[in-house]
Amino acid sequence: xxxxRQWLLQVGSGAVLAGWTDVDLAAxxxxxxxxxxxxxxxxxxxxxxxMAVDGxxxxxxxxxxxxxxxxxxxxxxxxxxxxxxxxxxxxxxxAVVREIAEWIDLTASEAAAIRTxxxxxxxxxxxxxxxxxxxxPVRTLETFDAQKTMRDxxxxxxxESRRRHGxxxxxxxxxxxxxxxxxxxxxxxxxxxxxxxxxxxxxLKGRVINGFYTSRAGLNELGYRGNAYYASPPGCxxxxx
Amino acid sequence: MAGKIYDVIVVGxxxxxxxxxxxxxxxxxxxxxxxxxxxxxxxxDFTEHIWPYQLKYxxxxxxxxxxxxQPVQRLCYACDDYSHQFFVDDREHPYTFPKDKPFMWIxxxxxxxxxxxxxxVSYRYSDFEFKAASLDGYGQDWPISYKELEPYYxxxxxYIGVSGSYEGLPQLPDSxxxxxxxxxxxxxxAKEIVEKKFGxxxxxxxxxxxxxxxNGRPACHYCDQCQRGCFTAxxxxxxxxxxxxxxxxxxxxxxxxAVVSHVVMNxxxxxxxxxxxxxxxxxxxxxxxxxxxxxxxxxxxxxILLNSRSPRFPNGVGNSHGVLGHYLMDHTTLEDxxxxxxxxxxxxxxxxxxPCGYIIPKYVNTVGPYRNKNFLRGYYFAGDGRQELYGQAxxxxxxxxxxxxxxxxxxxxAFSVYAQGECLPRYDNYVKLDAEKKDAWGIPAxxxxxxxxxxxxxxxxxxxEHLGEIMDALKLExxxxxxxxxxxxxxxxxxxxxxxxxxxxxxxxxxAFNQVHDVKNVFVTDAACFVTQGCSEPTxxxxxxxxxAADYIADEYRQGNL
Numbered sequence: 109x110x111x112x113r114q115w116l117l118q119v120g121s122g123a124v125l126a127g128w129t130d131v132d133l134a135a136x137x138x139x140x141x142x143x144x145x146x147x148x149x150x151x152x153x154x155x156x157x158x159m160a161v162d163g164x165x166x167x168x169x170x171x172x173x174x175x176x177x178x179x180x181x182x183x184x185x186x187x188x189x190x191x192x193x194x195x196x197x198x199x200x201x202x203a204v205v206r207e208i209a210e211w212i213d214l215t216a217s218e219a220a221a222i223r224t225x226x227x228x229x230x231x232x233x234x235x236x237x238x239x240x241x242x243x244x245p246v247r248t249l250e251t252f253d254a255q256k257t258m259r260d261x262x263x264x265x266x267x268e269s270r271r272r273h274g275x276x277x278x279x280x281x282x283x284x285x286x287x288x289x290x291x292x293x294x295x296x297x298x299x300x301x302x303x304x305x306x307x308x309x310x311x312l313k314g315r316v317i318n319g320f321y322t323s324r325a326g327l328n329e330l331g332y333r334g335n336a337y338y339a340s341p342p343g344c345x346x347x348x349x
Numbered sequence: 350m351a352g353k354i355y356d357v358i359v360v361g362x363x364x365x366x367x368x369x370x371x372x373x374x375x376x377x378x379x380x381x382x383x384x385x386x387x388x389x390x391x392x393x394d395f396t397e398h399i400w401p402y403q404l405k406y407x408x409x410x411x412x413x414x415x416x417x418x419q420p421v422q423r424l425c426y427a428c429d430d431y432s433h434q435f436f437v438d439d440r441e442h443p444y445t446f447p448k449d450k451p452f453m454w455i456x457x458x459x460x461x462x463x464x465x466x467x468x469x470v471s472y473r474y475s476d477f478e479f480k481a482a483s484l485d486g487y488g489q490d491w492p493i494s495y496k497e498l499e500p501y502y503x504x505x506x507x508y509i510g511v512s513g514s515y516e517g518l519p520q521l522p523d524s525x526x527x528x529x530x531x532x533x534x535x536x537x538x539a540k541e542i543v544e545k546k547f548g549x550x551x552x553x554x555x556x557x558x559x560x561x562x563x564n565g566r567p568a569c570h571y572c573d574q575c576q577r578g579c580f581t582a583x584x585x586x587x588x589x590x591x592x593x594x595x596x597x598x599x600x601x602x603x604x605x606x607a608v609v610s611h612v613v614m615n616x617x618x619x620x621x622x623x624x625x626x627x628x629x630x631x632x633x634x635x636x637x638x639x640x641x642x643x644x645x646x647x648x649x650x651x652x653i654l655l656n657s658r659s660p661r662f663p664n665g666v667g668n669s670h671g672v673l674g675h676y677l678m679d680h681t682t683l684e685d686x687x688x689x690x691x692x693x694x695x696x697x698x699x700x701x702x703x704p705c706g707y708i709i710p711k712y713v714n715t716v717g718p719y720r721n722k723n724f725l726r727g728y729y730f731a732g733d734g735r736q737e738l739y740g741q742a743x744x745x746x747x748x749x750x751x752x753x754x755x756x757x758x759x760x761x762x763a764f765s766v767y768a769q770g771e772c773l774p775r776y777d778n779y780v781k782l783d784a785e786k787k788d789a790w791g792i793p794a795x796x797x798x799x800x801x802x803x804x805x806x807x808x809x810x811x812x813x814e815h816l817g818e819i820m821d822a823l824k825l826e827x828x829x830x831x832x833x834x835x836x837x838x839x840x841x842x843x844x845x846x847x848x849x850x851x852x853x854x855x856x857x858x859x860x861a862f863n864q865v866h867d868v869k870n871v872f873v874t875d876a877a878c879f880v881t882q883g884c885s886e887p888t889x890x891x892x893x894x895x896x897x898a899a900d901y902i903a904d905e906y907r908q909g910n911l
Contacts, residue, residue: 139603141362141388141460142592145566145582160393164434166405197750211407218413225416232445233420239451239837240424286749294746313748321739322401322408329757330739331698335398338571341560342700343531 175210178217179255184262185213187278194286195316204326208319215315219254226250254311261308268305355381355602356906358623358638360609360653363462364888365875365895366644367587367595368505372899374598378906381636382595383607383625385645386458389435389465389588395578396431406430425455425842427466427576435459435466435578441789445796452797453839454648460605461588462646463842464888466576469557469584469704471511471889473502473522477715478883485714485725488774491880492852492861493897495522501893501900509585510563511889513555521710521885528560529553534699535690535734535764536707539823546822547719549712554705554731557585557889566590571702584704607634610792612641612657612666612871620666620871623653626790640870640902640911644895647877648677648780651847652795654858654865654873655782667848667858667865667873674781676774676846677797678882681805681835684767686816687732688825693762699736706733706765709819711884713811724807728770728884730819737761766819767831768812771884773804774846799838809835843887845879863898870911874898 138144159165177185189209193200196208226249229237237246262277265288269277273284280288292305294313320326357373359366362384370380389395401408410430415423422428422436437456446452457463477484479491479498499522506525514529530553532540540551558569569583582589595601606628613635615621622637643650651674655665667673713719713727740763742756778799786794801809816831851857854866859878865871874895876887905911 138593138596139388139460139601139605141384141390141605142588142596142603143391143582144593145589146391146580147567148580159396159399160390163393165394165396165399165431166411167403168405195748197748197753207402214405215409222412222416225413229416229420231448232451233439235448235451236421236453236837237424240453240840289748293748314743316748317739317742318409319407321742324400324402326739327400329753331757332701332738333698334701335400335572335574336700336702338700338702341530341569341571342702344534344537345699
C-alpha cells in the first residue's frame with residue numbers, strides 16, 4: 109500500500125522518468141500516475157483534506173495584510189457588509205458575513221473580464237455553448253453587467269435613503285435600513301424609479317445565498333450530511349425502512 | 350527507428366488500455382503503454398474532501414479562466430472548480446465541425462484518462478444490442494453475441510466491482526454484482542407507482558462503486574464526490590485498479606506525456622511501431638512494437654488511424670473501403686424533467702452520499718407491450734430522488750433570520766427524471782482529418798460531422814410524452830418540464846463507432862477480435878469498435894471487449910500468428 113508520503117516521493121521520481129527511452133522503468137515500484145488504494149480514508153474524511161500547493165486547484169489564500177476590496181470602494185464595501193448582514197440577520201462583524209462580502213467583491217471585480225471572455229468565444233465555441241444551454245443563458249453571460257448592477261444599486265440605496273430620510277444609507281438605523289431593503293425585496297425589475305434597486309436586490313440575494321450556503325456555517329445550518337464518511341450506503345431510513 | 354522492440358504497444362491508459370495491459374502482462378507479454386497526458390498525483394490533483402469554502406471561487410469556478418482555456422470542457426458537469434484539471438485545455442486540442450452541426454467533445458488526457466472522473470454507470474449490453482439488425486432489419490449485427498462476451502463481463506466485474514441488484518431482465522442482463530446500494534425515499538415512492546402504472550421496474554443504478562471491500566480496495570465511504578478522484582480507489586479507475594495489476598507483473602512500462610500521432614508501417618504492410626510527440630518538449634519520437642493496440646478513446650484512436658497515411662495506405666490504416674471514421678454515435682437525451690414530491694417535504698435533513706441514481710430500464714420496442722412504430726430501438730429513464738440542498742432559498746421570499754429558518758426547515762424533496770435513447774449508426778455521421786487545423790503538437794485535428802437523424806427525432810417525441818406521463822403519475826409539483834430538444838451531439842460523452850467491427854472487410858474496419866482487417870498486427874479496443882450502442886453506457890462493454898481482445902492477442906502472439 110502506498111502512503112501519501114510515497115505518492116509524493118513518486119512525484120519526485122516522475123521528473124527523472126519522464127524523459128524515457130532507455131531508463132529502466134521496471135525498477136520503479138509503480139510508475140508515476142499509478143497508485144494503490146489508500147486505506148486511510150476514515151481519518152482522511154474526518155480530518156479534511158490537505159492539498160499540495162503546486163496543483164491547479166485554486167484554494168482560498170490566507171491574507172498577510174488587511175483586506176482591500178478589489179472592486180468596491182472602502183465605503184461601498186462597508187455598505188455591502190451591512191447589506192449581507194441584513195440579508196442573513198447577522199451582526200455585521202460576524203466572520204461569515206465578512207467572508208461572503210469579500211467573495212461577492214471578488215466575483216464583481218472579475219465580472220467585466222468574464223463578460224469579455226464570454227464575448228470573445230470563437231463562433232464555434234459559442235455555437236457549442238448555445239447548443240448546450242440554449243441561446244438565452246449564453247446571451248446573459250455576454251451582457252449581464254454585475255458591476256453596474258452593484259454600483260447602480262448602491263447609488264439607488266443612497267439616493268432613496270436621502271429622499272426618505274435626508275441622509276446616506278450607511279448612516280441609517282438598522283431598522284430603517286431593513287425597511288428600505290424590504291421595499292425592493294423579491295420584486296421583478298420593472299420600468300420605473302426603483303428598477304436599479306429591485307435588480308440589485310435579486311442579484312445580491314443570489315450572491316448571498318451562494319455564499320452563505322457554501323460556508324461552513326451555512327452548510328451546518330442546513331444540516332448537510334454529505335462529503336462525509338458513511339459505513340453503508342445512505343438510503344431511505346423512515347418511509348419503508 | 351532504433352531501440353527495443355516491445356511485444357505490444359498500447360496507446361491510451363483508460364478503461365480499455367488498462368484492461369488490455371493487465372491481461373497481456375499477466376499472460377507473460379511485455380507491454381509499453383503510451384499516454385498522451387501527464388500522471389496525476391492524488392495529493393496534488395484529487396479534491397475529494399475539499400469543501401466549497403476552502404476554494405477561492407467557492408465551487409463556482411474561475412469563470413474567466415474556464416471560458417478562456419476550456420470553453421468546451423467547461424460545459425461538462427464534472428469540469429468544475431474541483432475537477433477541471435482532469436479535462437483538456439481546448440486551446441491545445443482543437444477540432445472543427447460544420448456551422449450547423451455543433452459537437453461537444455469532452456476529453457480527459459492523463460494516466461487513467463476519463464476513468465478518474467467518469468460517472469461509473471455499468472450496464473451489460475444484451476443481444477438486443479449485439480443482434481439489433483437481425484431483430485429490426487436496420488444496420489449490421491455485431492460479429493459477436495452476448496454469449497461470447499458474457500465470460501469477459503464476468504471477469505471484468507469480479508475484478509473491478511459493480512454494485513447492483515439481480516433483476517433477471519433480458520434487456521439488461523445482470524452482472525456479477527456486489528451488494529446493491531439503496532433507493533431513496535422518493536425513489537421508493539416512485540418505484541411503486543411506476544411499476545403499477547407502466548409495469549416497468551425502477552431499480553437502483555448499477556455502479557462501479559465498491560459496496561464491500563474488493564482486492565485490497567476499501568468499500569466506498571459515500572462522500573459522493575467521485576468525479577474529483579478517489580483516494581481509496583473505491584470506484585473503478587484504471588490508475589489504481591488495472592494499471593497497478595499490470596505494473597506488479599514487472600512486464601509493464603508506462604510513458605506518459607506521449608502524444609501518439611500515427612502508426613508507423615513497414616514495407617510489408619504490417620505495423621512496426623508508433624510515432625509520438627513528447628507533450629512537453631514537442632520532440633518527435635518513434636517506438637517499435639510487434640503489435641499495436643489503440644485504446645486512446647473512440648475519436649482519438651480513429652484519428653490516429655486516419656493520420657497513419659503511407660503509400661500503401663493513402664487514406665490511413667484500416668480505411669481501404671472508406672468505412673473508417675463513419676457510423677459515429679452518441680446517446681441522445683431529453684433532460685431536466687422533474688419536480689417536487691409534496692408528501693416528502695420535511696424539516697429533517699437526511700444523509701446524502703449515494704454515488705448513483707435510479708434507472709427504469711429500456712422497455713420500449715424491447716420487451717412488453719410498449720411498441721412504437723414511429724422509430725426503431727428504445728430508451729431508458731433515469732434520475733434521482735433527494736432533498737433539495739439550498740435551491741429552495743432562491744424561491745423563498747424575504748431575507749433575514751425568518752427567511753433562513755424557512756430555508757432550513759422547509760426542505761423540498763426533488764425528483765428528477767430524464768430519458769436516454771439509442772442513436773442509430775449512420776454513414777453520414779462521420780469524422781475525418783481537418784484539412785488545415787492542427788493541434789498543439791502539429792497533428793491534424795478532427796472534423797466532426799454529426800447530427801441527430803429522423804429516428805432520433807421521432808424517438809425524442811416519444812421520450813417527451815413518456816416523461817410527461819411519468820411526471821403526471823408521480824404527481825410532481827413545482828414541475829420542471831423536460832427540454833423539448835435533444836442534447837447537443839457528444840454531450841453524453843458516450844461517443845462510439847467510427848472503426849466498427851464486422852465480418853465483412855468492405856463494411857467494417859475491425860474483425861470480431863478488434864483486429865484491423867487490413868493490418869493484422871493493429872487492434873482497436875475502445876468504443877470506436879462499437880457497431881451499435883443501445884441506450885446504455887458503454888464503459889463496461891469497452892472493458893469486456895478489451896479483455897477479450899487481449900486474450901486473443903496473447904494466444905495469437907504465442908502461436909506466432911502476429
